Amino acid sequence: MKHRTLVRPVEVQGVGIHTGKPCRVRILPRELPGLVLRTGEATVVLGVRAVDSTERRTQVAGVLTVEHLLAALWVAGVTAGELVVEGGEVPAGDGSALPFWNAVRRVGTRDLDAERPVVAVREPVWVTDGDRLCAALPSAGLRVTYVVPLRDRPAQAVDVQVDEESFERELAPARTWGYAEEAGGLWAQGLALGASESNTLVLEAGGYRNRPRFADEPARHKVVDLLGDLALLGAELRAHVVAVGAGHGTHVALARALAGLSG
DSSP states (O other): OEEEEESSOEEEEEEOTTTOSEEEEEEEOOSSSEEEEEETTEEEEOSGGGEEEOSSSOEETTBBOOHHHHHHHHHTTBOEEEEEEESSBOOOTTSSSHHHHHHHHHHOEEEEEEEOOEEEOOSOEEEEETTEEEEEEOOSSEEEEEEEOOSSSOOEEEEEEOSHHHIIIIITTOOOEEEGGGHHHHHHTTOSTTOOTTTOEEEETTEESSOOSSTTHHHHHHHHHHHHHHGGGOSEEEEEEEEESOOHHHHHHHHHHHGGGBO
């Protein structure tokens, strides 16, 4: 497989789900391998070392909520590009990866000459954080099994072989989610200031305040978050990734554990 970039620039704008402020991201073609993040004068190479927060989102070099964009780019094979972010956060869109996926599909991609590195898991690699687990097992392709315990209803589980077709149909439309009773606490921390029923699936009283797109939408969205965090590898991943009760911190920890396996 080759490194891949966009055919032409594309832009997505909107409101940051955490800042609540207007923001936009422009994704520009790049002839050199790697994704770089540009904010004003600063340019940072995206990778596991650039992560500076995993609290309720993945933050890279001060830019919040990069995971949905990175998931769409990674599954589309885009590993070369320049991400120009204004407003300190990647726009929420409808809370899913679909706006970014559609933007990439709209402009198309092209291969570069350079070979894309591969992380091929030969033996189990895992990380834990209390009762949270992320493990990578040997596999010919990329498969994800994700189990999400939920407070007021049975746990949800998703098992998917990840490719462009399954991502578009089964994962990209799944939105970020949260419990209604948590909103006040998050706002007090300066988080979720831009969250609304237009970009967040709200869980309450054993059901949903707004209509879900899938019966197991929370679990599907967690797979999107995981893919966005693993995208920081900057490589193709051949593994069966199993996550139980995990979150961004555990995802990034697994990416760091896998980073030395590329070849």
